[in-house]
């Protein structure tokens with residue numbers, strides 16, 4: 425699948441139903457948003473601006489997403505909402521007060537982040553050189569709140585996200601295409617990177633099996649039953 429920016433002309437612009445962001449229709453519900461995303465990502469070419477606009481237009485409704493919003497007091501959680509026919513992963517991230525991610529890349533995927541509740545702060549970074557031993561300093565800092573949807577990929581740089589509030593949680597909706605299970609995580613003081621596996625705290629509203637009892641077999645059965 426090829427993903428391109430809006431300023432790259434599409435080969436078949438006249439026949440392409442998902443090419444003009446000004447034509448996006450507001451999805452009436454999370455379910456409708458997901459249906460639209462399925463249609464868009466079934467195409468060979470996907471327009472980043474179109475997806476970003478569609479996600480921006482969705483009006484966050486807690487009643488629709490609260491079953492996915494499984495949080496943890498100690499760190500942010502990743503909760504799988506939809507597997508996008510293998511083309512994308514859609515997930516809800518719950519950020520407790522002052523929770524944040526480390527500086528990370530996105531495994532050559534496209535990453536859309538929409539705020540559903542609260543606010544998040546994003547620090548953007550350039551990739552450090554392979555031999556770096558110096559502290560990484562953000563090149564920009566942004567704050568987002570609903571209905572905003574932002575976008576990043578590895579060509580645009582690295583980022584970390586945090587919930588800047590010490591009193592309110594935050595919830596974000598992330599779409600990654602293609603889906604990934606591993607990314608690079610960076611040590612801010614040195615710029616050194618290491619591979620980091622990313623896992624789900626819950627899938628489709630059910631807490632993911634983990635710990636001693638979370639054997640592969642159980643995980644497999646869980647996947648088959650859900």
Ligand SMILES: N[C@@H](CS(=O)O)C(=O)O
Nearest residue numbers: 502517525537584585622
């Ligand atoms: N990309 C991060 C969340 S964020 O900090 O953008 C993740 O998937 O866990």
Ligand SMILES: [Fe+2]
Nearest residue numbers: 528530535583
């Ligand atoms: Fe990220």
